[in-house]
Amino acid sequence: MIFGYLTLHRTLAKYMALPLLVLFLAACQSAAVPAAEARHSIHIRGSGALMPLAQLTAENLMQEQPEAIVTVSGGGSGRGILSLIDGTCDIALASAQIIPELEALAADRDVQLESAIVAYDAIVPFVHPANPVRNLTLEQLRSLYDGTLTSWSEVGGPNLPVVLISRNASSGTYEAWKQLVLGPKSILSGQALLMESQPMKTYVSTHPEAIGFSAFSYLDDSIAPLAVDGAAPTRSAIEQGQYPLRRPLYVYFRADAPEPIRTFIRSIQQTASEHSESLGLFAGEG
Amino acid sequence: MKKQWRIVLMAGVTVLILLGWAIWSQLKPQTSYHTLLIGGSSTVHPYAEALAQAYTEAHPDFKIHCVTGGSTPGLLAVANDAIDLATMSRDLTEDEDGANLKNYLIGRDGLGFIVHPDNPVQNLSLAQLEAILAGEITDWSALAGISSTSMENTGAIPEPIQIISSPVDSNTFTIASDLLLLGEELPASTVYAADAADVQAKVAADPNAIGLVCLHEANASSRFLTINQVRISRETLLTLRYPLTHSFYLVLNLQHDRLSPDPATSNLGEWLLRFFKLDSEQLVQIRSEAILDFVDFVCSRDGQQVIESLGAVSVY
Structure with a gap:
């Protein structure tokens, strides 16, 4: 009787050892995975x-x-x-x-x-306050940024070489500038310096030959915003759809x-x- | 005959169990026994060390080495897959960033400026603050925007600005260096307090003082100046609106093809790896899982409590 029980036990052990081992290993594996925590942020x-x-x-x-x-x-x-x-x-x-x-x-x-x-919002090109240029057509902006025009004298300004400042390709403002200003046929001039918004504003405010662009909300007195196609970037002109770079x-x-x-x-x-x-x-x- | 069969069976089962144990003890620890190398910002370093300690206490098979050297070298090292995780105390620039760099915000801290309760100044612009710390503005009356009448009303007219700083080896000073001093030294007249409590005490005793403290070091009587009209608080640090906010990041490289720096734990382990044809791809996978498990811990409630215990604001 006892012997029989032991035999049964051994038989069980024989057949169960491997599956049990597998289960055991699986349990160890899943225990190592931390429970996912609900995020409250x-x-x-x-x-x-x-x-x-x-x-x-x-x-x-x-x-x-x-x-x-x-x-x-x-x-x-x-x-x-x-x-x-x-x-x-x-x-x-x-x-x-x-x-x-x-x-x-x-x-x-x-x-x-x-x-x-x-x-x-609106994207606004801007220059150094000492630069007399205050208005550019969309065509002129495109010709400046694709490198066709290289001197301020070609758009009614002083005889200074144009220094282009742009955002880099991961910027949404650059993406919008590409679509709204450069259009499908032009590409950004290789001469353009790439900067983030704040450094760009600082650079243009200290370099009379520079031109940059930013979101409307970044504008301040340190730089001079430009009208585009005769429409100044004022709140009302942007609201009413007269200013083109929206x-x-x-x-x-x-x-x-x-x-x-x-x-x-x-x-x-x-x-x-x-x-x-x-x-x-x-x-x-x- | 029957007895011999039993012996064979028992031996077989024993061998199976032993083999299973061997596989478990050599392969299973392989997925958790791991050495992580974390490097980067010296500001984040104490946080990284505390997080590593808390994690290895719960995972004794784990080893984590934390080294400092600055955010930029840390980022370069992780971008070149020389370390597992970089700690950074600043945002990546657009030029540094890339699709393979995954950066986790793990905490924030902010640098505040406290003044004596009688000081009529409420706000400083970032430019004014920079000029004070550079020693270019040395007198409270020279600050634009403070009318002489408001100064007279208080009775006490603060005059020469007395900067009270935390010791140069403090985390607060490191944050000030990162955010404002950019390697420059504070003016020679600066008084270095023994610790944050001493900064508070010295400012409380001197109507001309301005003290540097982190948000968590403040007490109920601290009077913070607003900077660019923004008050330092947990909320303004979380939204990054306060201008002197420090963000702590863990950056990992999604394109790591390097094996673990500590791939096999023993000769038997190596033999078993070969025997079961665990290839290098699986080892890279094991390394990825180890890195991600640590990152999960850092972003968990437990990890964030470690961050809070050292004074930063938790972000999860």
């Missing part, structure tokens, strides 16, 4: 042109919900969308539509993106974004319509 990255709007919306939310965490970071439109694709942010601020390279990367990594327009500003997010992210995006849109003037942005289609 929203991370926003991207274009400087939309940062003031995102900051205002985020601070309002954190005031209402003190336990909430909403972070805002810059890095440009390209970095924002890249971070959205690689999972290091939840909302990307983009001052232009996604470029084909990033669209391909998202498809490659099996990430589906959605976008929404949150506001509009562009939509987007947020991008993952198609599977949870409800808190979507709610926050609606808050961004609402904040944009309520505070557009103080933020240097423009609401609606116009």
Whole structure:
């Protein structure tokens, strides 16, 4: 009897040893994987042109919900969308539509993106205040930035060589400039110096031969904004659609974004319509 | 006959169990026994060390080496796959950034300036602050935007500016160097306090003082100046609106094809790896998982508590 039981036991052991071992190994494996933690934070990255709007919306939310965490970071439109694709942010601020390279990367990594327009703004070319030029046609701007015109004297200015300043290719403002000013047939002159918005403004404010461009909200007294095709970049001219270099500003997010992210995006849109003037942005289609 | 069979069977089972144990003890630890090399910003270094310590306490098989050398060398090293993770105390520039660099925001800190309660100054522009720290503005009355009447109203008229700094080996001083001093020294008249509490005490005792402290070092009586009209707070650091905000990043290279710096733990381990034809691709995979597991910890509640315990603002 006892012997029989032991035999049965051994037989069981014989047949069960390997499966048990496999199960044991599998258990060890799964125990090593940390349990996924629910994230109670929203991370926003991207274009400087939309940062003031995102900051205002985020601070309002954190005031209402003190336990909430909403972070805002810059890095440009390209970095924002890249971070959205690689999972290091939840909302990307983009001052232009996604470029084909990033669209391909998202498809490659099996990430589906959605976008929404949150506001509009204008891109404004600017020069040193001592430069007498205050107006350029779209055609002249294109000829300057593709390198056809190289002296200020060719557009009614002093006999000085033109120093072009541009944003680099990951910038949404550059992308919009490419579409609105350079057009499909021209490419940016290889002579252009590439800078981010703040350094560009500092450079142009200290170099009378330089020309740069930025979002409307970046303009200040240190530089002289230019009229384009005779339309000065004033709030009313931009609102009424007379100023030609106007562009939509987007947020991008993952198609599977949870409800808190979507709610926050609606808050961004609402904040944009309520505070557009103080933020240097423009609401609606116009 | 029957007895011999049993012996063979028992021996077989024993061998299976032993082999299973051997595989488990050599291969399984292989996925967790790992050495990570983290390098970069000296500001983030104390945070990286504390995070590494907390992580290795929970994962005794893990070794993490943290080295300093600056954000830029750290980024270059990780971009060239020479280290596993770079710590950075600044944003990547557009030129440095690339599709293969994944950067995690892991914490924020901010540099604040406190003054005596009787000081009528409420706000400094970034330019004014830079001029004070460079020794170009040495007198409170020279600050634009302070009307003489508001100074008279207070009774005490602050005059020569007395800068009170944390010691040069403090984290606060490192942040000040990164954000404002950019390698320059503070004016010769600067008083270096023993620690943050001493900065507070010295500022509380001197109506002409301006003290450098991080947000977490402040106490209830600290009076912070707004900078460019923005008050330092957890919220303004999280949204980056406060101009003297420091962001801490962990950067990893998605395109690492280097093996672990510590691929095999023993000869038996190497033999088993060969025996089971674990190729280098799997080892790269193991390394990736080790890096990501550490990053997951840093972004988890536990990791963020380590960041908070050292004074930074948690971001998850």
